[in-house]
Amino acid sequence: MIAVRRIAGKLGGLLLTLFLASVLVFFSRFLVPDDPVAFLLRGRKPSPEAVAQITAQYGLDLPPWQQYLIWVAGLLQGDLGRSLQYRQDVTVVLGERLPVTLGLVVMAGTMIAVVGLIAGAIAALHRGRLADRSILIGLTVLGAIPSFVGSIVLIAVFAVQLGWFPSFGSGEGFWDTVYHLVLPSIALAIVFVVLVGKVTRSSMIDQLDREHVEVAISRGIKRGTVIRRHVFRNAVGPILTVSGMLVAGLLVASSIVEAAFGLAGIGSLLVQSVDRLDFPVVQAIVLLVVTAFVLVNAVIDVLEPWIDPRSAAGAGAR
């Protein structure tokens, strides 16, 4: 019962968040002083009637609230409007590019999770020793490499010099796509590994210092069992929370990596669309990222008590 009410409450909050996000996303475009129609003209000389027609075709002549209602009504029917720059439905434009970004985020996310967890766990278990120190230094160095520098170095070394990987494009078919996305995923993962690694380390150290762990070890229970059952399982909460926040970060940071590797994903599309004042596309992508972020965090919220029963019962149950 509690769980159901909890999920219903979460759902209500989620819908409210999405509604507020849609308002913010839509109306923020009116803060931009530039006129999309002037931009659409791209410097060419129009006939005066044509300007009026173009303005009307994209509904730009209506008052903002009316434009918002039309937009939301469209959203609910799966219609995201029409891209100004591509003269095409936004759903088509996004549909063609979403798979690339998802592939990139999933691969990078996997690398981050695997490398971050392993590095963090090793460091925690060797606290203060050489392994710990070298992992910390290594992570810090990696975290200081911006995605664009990572991209450039990876391309220069592995694509141009060694020729092991392609320097651009997203490939065709599953394995070719994976092959094409290896370097971009690494470039994207580098910065975020440090976060997961450090959170894993401190979270596990936190648990290792707990009384019940010390007690368990002193009672002669195998170290491996203690670490698996008590330390790691209890340390997962903070790691999950950080991972949830990473999702939005990955989606946004992918724009840089996508541009460097010539990938047609939504990140590079967002940057391009902002510059070209293609508001329907910008609004759709921003809303998509917000939705993904909110959803992932809601799912983590719901899952957390299953993994760590203490968080459901509240801190008092410690």
Added chain:
Amino acid sequence: MIRTRRTARRLLAVAGFGVAGALVLSACSADTSSPDATAAPDWEYTAQTAAPSGDIDSFSWVSYSEPYSLDYAYAFDYADNQVLSNVCESLLRLNPDYTLSPGLAEAFEHPTPETWVYTIRDGVTFHDGTPLTAADVVASMSRHLDPQVGSSWYSVYQNVAAIEQTGDRQVTVTMNQADSQFNLAMGGSAGVVESAATLAEKGADYGNSSGLVNCTGPFELSEWQSGESVTLTRYDGYWDESLRAKAGEVEILFMTDANARVNALKSGEVDGSWMIPTDAIAQLQSSGKGDMYFGLNTAVGSLIVSNLEGPLGDERVRKALTMAMDRQGILDAAAKGYGEVTDVLTTESVWVGASDAAMKEAFDGLEEYPYDVEAAKKLIDEAGVAGEEIVIATAPISNDFAVISQGAAAAAQSIGLEATIETVSPSAYTALFSDPTAREGIDLFYTSWYLSSPDPLEMYGVLRTDEFSNYGNWSDPEFDALVNEAVAIDDPAARSEVTAQAQRIANEQLPWLPLFQGPMTLFLGDRVTGVAPSVAFLYYPWAATIGSR
């Protein structure tokens, strides 16, 4: 006919990490050539690369940007036109040497100053196999007049009164006034012919990545993978045997990042590209993966004077500022020295059909503006504007925008003006070219302006009083009268003599400050050859002539 922010567009993506990228790359790659930064680069014009040894199954190309649209009515930029020129054909054909020859119109007549009569070629088919008819021509041209379409090429059609089929294979265009420029523009996108049935069937999706197009060119547009590439396939039913495509397939990839583009060429993953960033030329030349070529161009880099109310309203101040700029130094820094300083707004390449007398008038004994700060200071004192402020707009588009705005600001300071650089976003910079409110408070901004018809009048038509792209509202009655007179003259030689006089006035009064002109650049990988390195690639089916090396 305004092309200019295409330069903006082209270089846009370079902005992000162009500079940092170049540094890291040159450190990582085995680039042994370190050319002296001040020495002029060694280059020469090429009219045509070596003939191909034969056909090739396929080759790949890279473009700095995805086309906005492949609807000829909106194809108004390098990215759009370099693809479309291979797929769609116009009534006339603009050749690599910038001459016009018959295209889908096998002949044209000019019975009265106000009428143009086109005879439509027989035996031409669209890519879907249907034959080309006069009705297709009427439908295609009429779209430019339809406000629902909002064609980018409306200015070509602004004097058109009627477009009618007047015979089985004949189309007559009636103008409100004599306009020699209309026919000249029929070699570009304004003269493209599409199947009327396809236009009706595709509707709003015509020319986008799912609607595609159905034209008559040597290649068929077979696929457009949004954001990534377009694929062109040889059209076996193509009418002109001399331009039958040598490649079975061409893939044109889009890479907004300049480093990504250069890497793809250096690693041999892509066979060629137009418009190589000048700072990558040396790297590519030493890559061993192909050759750099330099060809005919029509673009002139200049500073547009967009406010004549301020100090630049005084002709002496415009002259002084031009003289205070070390234009050779700016060219060296902005374009690695590829090009030459110029005092006029057209290149000789667009003076097709000009008389010798016109060329003399247009280019000999021009007013020169040598780098002379002392003389410039004197002019400023005479004008009495010392201490007044000018605002120079720039955008983080590429290195040359930064170099030129800083060079102009430093020059203004050196002669006693106050100069402020206002940095705006690339899109806001684009808006400077179409939105008068965006130009408020801006005195100067840079452009690289190219012409797409073989006539210098295209440039000077823009500077008439009240023209859309006369950004500073510069006005000179004598100049207007000359340009209007020239527009009505059909004979290119006679017209060129009047245009030359207009060029002299612009050279003396500097409504825009000319800086330099540079060659069109081309990189060809070691698998392919057979193309003319000319800016005509925007309208000429350049990919059709490329074959195996």
